[in-house]
Amino acid sequence: MELGDLEKLFGAMVERRRHLHRHPELSFKEKETSTYVAGILKELGVEVTEIGGGYGLVGRLRGALPGKTIALRADMDALPIQDEKECEYASQVPGVMHACGHDGHTSVLLAVAEYYSERLQEIRGEIRFLFQPAEETCPGGAVGMIEAGALEGVDVIYGVHLWTPLPLGTAASVAGPMMASVDDFFIDIQGRGGHGGMPHKAVDSVxxxxxLVMQLQSVVSRSVDPLQPAVVTIGSIQGGTAQNVIADRCRLSGTARCFDESTRQVIRERIYALVEGITQSYGTEAHIHYITGYPSLVNDEAEFGRFNRALGKVPGLKGETAAQIMPAEDFAYYLQHVPGCFVLVGAGNEEKGIIYPHHHPRFDIDEGAMLHAAALLVSMAETYQDEH
Structure with missing residues (x-):
């Protein structure tokens, strides 16, 4: 890896990231983002294919030497959040912003593509660049990319996530489960409305x-193996229109997360059983809309070892073993098909005030993390090639 040549691309990384930050697009609506990315790739001489039934892109650089096919992935979508930062690259789209770093991921992968486009004679096999839509919204863009053939012939896949809870200069990953599975549920309770002063004439859905909110807290505490991390959260409860009216309808919404598929099934079954039992005991009826989301992200053990070896070739970047975290990632689907490793790259910086968590309206990254991420992806790809 020639770090100096990557450093020369840092200015372009920043410029592209800020352009994307000003012009965010929501999941499955990344039309202009996809067009922008495709235009840059084509200028670099990268073979580009639109894929995935939406705005996904696959870029290919086929080297002059025989070898394996390595896939590198970035996500492109933004979130329905109002940008509250005061900076020249703040979002220009009301109610939409890149609050999770996907603009940085896209810019990093474009830089890696540019780096390799100047080294076709040195590439062994193929470097494949996956620019994926809709990581933030189930069923996620990875499924469509895979169904459309993005992984055909791929031997290994790597991805990075710029991560503000980690300080700049740090990268973290772990062998095995790293990020949780995610299921979302919506429970509609139907009662019978009435006067607040005459509750005996009504059936109170609230x-x-x-x-039910209180009883659902027993799912993890009493039905899940205490050695298996899991969480059930009720994020919203909506019912009623006035202080003196008994609400005929009430809606709960929540999320369930864990790392083990058998635990995942236990949680689902207990939620259904509690909803049926509790709502019937109050004389109400209930309907559950349960969305099975992303599986747990499980890193390949051998590729995690390769990450550690590649990390040593990136100046200024130190490694950590990542703790398991409950946020989910549809990169998990790729890892169900081919071996690979997903890495968190530190992008927080207290001295610069870059302290806000992901999905926060003042979220930002230390842009120096993009250079670390690009160098790490190149190092991981080259380490794989050297060892095969």
């Missing part, structure tokens, strides 16, 4: 819903 009381049933409130009891």
């Amino acid at each position: 009381v049933a819903g409130s009891s």
Whole structure:
């Protein structure tokens, strides 16, 4: 890896990232982002294919030497959040912003593509660049990319996530499960409305819903193996229109996350059983819309070892063993098909005030993390080639 040549691309990385930050697009609506990325790739001489039934892109650089096919992935979508930062590259789209670093991921992968486009004679096999839509919204863009053939012939895949909880200069990963599976559920409770002063003439959906919120807290504490990390969160409860009216309808929404598929099934079954039992006991009826989302992200053990070896070739970047975290990532789908490794690259910087968590309206990254991420992806790809 020639770090000096990557450093020369840093200015372009920053410029592209800020352009994307000003012009964010939501999941499955990344039309202009996809066009922008495709235009740059074509200028670099990268073979580009639109894929995935939306705005996904696959770029290919086929080297002059025989070898394996290495895939590198970036996500492109933004979130429905109002940007509250005061900076020249703040989002220009009301109510939409890159609050998770996907603009940085896209810019990093474009830089890696540019780096390799100048080294076709040195590439062994193929470097494949996956620019994926809709990581933030289930069912996620990875599924469509895979179904459309993005992984055909791929031997290994790597991805990075710029991560503000980690300080700049740090990269972290772990062998095995690293990020949780995610399932979302929506529970609609139907009662019978009435006057607030005559509750005996009504069936109170809010009381049933409130009891259900409390009982759902027992799913993890009493039905899940205490050695298996899991969480069930009720994120919203909505019911009623006035202080003196008993609500005929109430809606709960929540999320369930864990790392083990059998635990995942236990949680689902207990939620259904509690909803049926509790709501019937209050004389209400309930309907559950349960969305099975991303599986747990499980890194290949051998590729995690390769990450550690590649890390040593990136100046200024130190490694850590990542703790398991409950946020989910649809990179998990790629890892179900081919071996690979997903890495968190530190992008936080307290001295610069870059302290806000992902999905926060003042979220930002230390842009120096993009150079670390690009260098790490190149180092991982080259380490794989050297060892095969």
